[in-house]
Amino acid sequence: MTTLEAIRTRTARLLGDDAGWGTSDLGAHLRRHGPLALPQRFGAGWTDRLLDEIERSGLTGRGGAGFPSHRKLRLVRSAGPRSRPVLLVNAMEGEPASGKDRFLVGSSPHLVLDGAALVAGVLGAEKIVVCIPDDRPELGRILVGALRERDGAGWSSTPVGIRPLAGRYIAGEESALAAGVNGRPGVPEYRPDKSVPVTMGRTVTIVHNVETLAHVALIARHGADWFREVGTAEAPGTCLVTVSGAVERPGVVEVATGTPIDEIVGLAGPTRPVQAVLVGGYGGTWVSGEELTTPYGPGALRSVGGSMGAGVLVALPVEACGIRETERIARFMAAESAGQCGPCLFGLPALADDLRAIARGAGGQQAFDRLLGHCEAVDGRGACRHPDGVVRLVRSALKVFAGDLAGHLRGSPCGGSEKASLLVLPPVGHERR
Amino acid sequence: MSKTATVRTKKTVQTKTVRTKIRLNPAVCDGFGFCCEILPEVIGRDEWGFPVLGDGTVPQSLRRTAEQAVAFCPRKALWLETTGCLGTTGRVERTRTR
Numbered sequence: 428m429t430t431l432e433a434i435r436t437r438t439a440r441l442l443g444d445d446a447g448w449g450t451s452d453l454g455a456h457l458r459r460h461g462p463l464a465l466p467q468r469f470g471a472g473w474t475d476r477l478l479d480e481i482e483r484s485g486l487t488g489r490g491g492a493g494f495p496s497h498r499k500l501r502l503v504r505s506a507g508p509r510s511r512p513v514l515l516v517n518a519m520e521g522e523p524a525s526g527k528d529r530f531l532v533g534s535s536p537h538l539v540l541d542g543a544a545l546v547a548g549v550l551g552a553e554k555i556v557v558c559i560p561d562d563r564p565e566l567g568r569i570l571v572g573a574l575r576e577r578d579g580a581g582w583s584s585t586p587v588g589i590r591p592l593a594g595r596y597i598a599g600e601e602s603a604l605a606a607g608v609n610g611r612p613g614v615p616e617y618r619p620d621k622s623v624p625v626t627m628g629r630t631v632t633i634v635h636n637v638e639t640l641a642h643v644a645l646i647a648r649h650g651a652d653w654f655r656e657v658g659t660a661e662a663p664g665t666c667l668v669t670v671s672g673a674v675e676r677p678g679v680v681e682v683a684t685g686t687p688i689d690e691i692v693g694l695a696g697p698t699r700p701v702q703a704v705l706v707g708g709y710g711g712t713w714v715s716g717e718e719l720t721t722p723y724g725p726g727a728l729r730s731v732g733g734s735m736g737a738g739v740l741v742a743l744p745v746e747a748c749g750i751r752e753t754e755r756i757a758r759f760m761a762a763e764s765a766g767q768c769g770p771c772l773f774g775l776p777a778l779a780d781d782l783r784a785i786a787r788g789a790g791g792q793q794a795f796d797r798l799l800g801h802c803e804a805v806d807g808r809g810a811c812r813h814p815d816g817v818v819r820l821v822r823s824a825l826k827v828f829a830g831d832l833a834g835h836l837r838g839s840p841c842g843g844s845e846k847a848s849l850l851v852l853p854p855v856g857h858e859r860r
Numbered sequence: 861m862s863k864t865a866t867v868r869t870k871k872t873v874q875t876k877t878v879r880t881k882i883r884l885n886p887a888v889c890d891g892f893g894f895c896c897e898i899l900p901e902v903i904g905r906d907e908w909g910f911p912v913l914g915d916g917t918v919p920q921s922l923r924r925t926a927e928q929a930v931a932f933c934p935r936k937a938l939w940l941e942t943t944g945c946l947g948t949t950g951r952v953e954r955t956r957t958r
């Protein structure tokens with residue numbers, strides 16, 4: 428996904444009519460969204476009011492986990508006044524098929540920085556660190572420019588730093604991000620209780636995705652009721668989705684949550700009949716062609732075994748081989764493993780090998796049984812959710828591509844398995860640097 | 861050697877129900893497999909040699925053995941988690957021992 432464009436929709440809130448790279452200067456930002464004017468709007472105790480407003484809005488995290496934002500904020504607040512927390516703004520976007528975060532930072536840096544300043548205010552944060560992948564220096568330039576404008580306007584209250592970090596799939600995971608910012612290798616930590624905030628030394632950190640923060644900036648301006656005017660009850664508002672695969676205009680689209688999957692893919696102009704759609708990301712779920720009317724919202728996606736994830740939709744055309752594409756993803760995810768946990772280090776390549784054998788039509792029932800066994804052996808046994816995501820994807824592939832699978836197991840693979848992939852498969856982490 | 865998990869009791873308390881679970885940090889474990897050999901009743905082993913804990917419940921009779929499994933882990937990846945419910949107070953204590 429080298430070129431990114433916004434696909435215009437009627438529901439655009441974050442993405443303006445003229446959304447595109449470098450179109451947002453501070454003046455244009457203020458003309459479009461208006462001033463923040465918090466004390467005027469909420470009075471002196473605005474931080475508490477804003478937190479209540481975020482709670483009423485029902486905003487959920489847009490980085491993948493979909494955790495209610497107000498709960499995350501309150502968890503950090505209740506972690507105690509040992510020290511002031513640090514807000515980590517997550518623009519790492521390790522999902523290869525996702526481009527919405529960098530598109531948002533590139534086109535509306537001030538909206539993201541507004542949201543970061545607001546959350547930092549709510550938490551009394553000591554500083555804000557915007558984490559960007561080190562292979563995307565253009566994001567750094569845009570952010571530096573935006574910060575300079577804000578300094579000039581006298582808007583700086585919480586110090587903001589920009590931190591390029593080694594960009595790999597797992598680098599954006601909360602504890603990996605905190606480790607990276609702290610100067611250690613950016614790999615996940617074992618955290619059995621996810622409700623305990625991540626710390627850097629003695630400092631409590633809070634990690635927010637850039638899109639989540641941009642929504643906070645709009646909730647502060649227009650209020651919770653406005654935010655809830657569109658979207659589902661469980662995850663109200665709009666969301667950014669990166670659509671790719673067999674479509675004419677791969678790009679970023681902003682839709683109300685709960686918009687049917689086929690409608691979102693339709694906005695990008697499918698080039699040929701769609702067999703299935705990869706939903707959420709590379710640790711996500713395949714949704715079959717028959718289920719594409721499923722609304723893109725947490726509840727409905729749960730019923731087909733998926734989640735909104737990082738806002739990724741990849742349209743798989745009818746002639747492609749779902750088993751082979753799943754193998755390619757598993758191979759990529761295996762290479763992106765931090766290599767800390769045995770079941771992930773050895774299990775993910777094993778899953779990819781099993782899928783390869785099946786895709787070739789060589790493995791038969793034995794390969795299939797081995798694959799099921801490996802799914803069982805890997806699921807839930809890592810320090811983070813990386814291996815679990817791959818297992819979820821593989822299991823959904825076995826269900827969605829059951830017809831193809833039967834052919835492969837009989838030894839007559841479909842024609843699609845030798846075709847080039849439509850997926851974005853960047854060189855893996857260690858080769859990138 | 862590890863210290864023994866202690867359940868703090870009031871002098872009067874006689875009855876107690878203690879549940880012990882063995883826990884693993886998979887990011888630290890290197891699959892030496894000592895634990896699987898010391899405590900095979902609780903800890904299985906996958907095809908790559910890494911311990912499989914299931915829900916990790918350690919029967920009271922194997923409590924001492926579990927402590928040995930923890931102590932012998934070259935990577936110090938294991939620990940015991942004890943949930944004790946004291947009879948008279950109903951107080952729940954969790955102790956983590958290394």
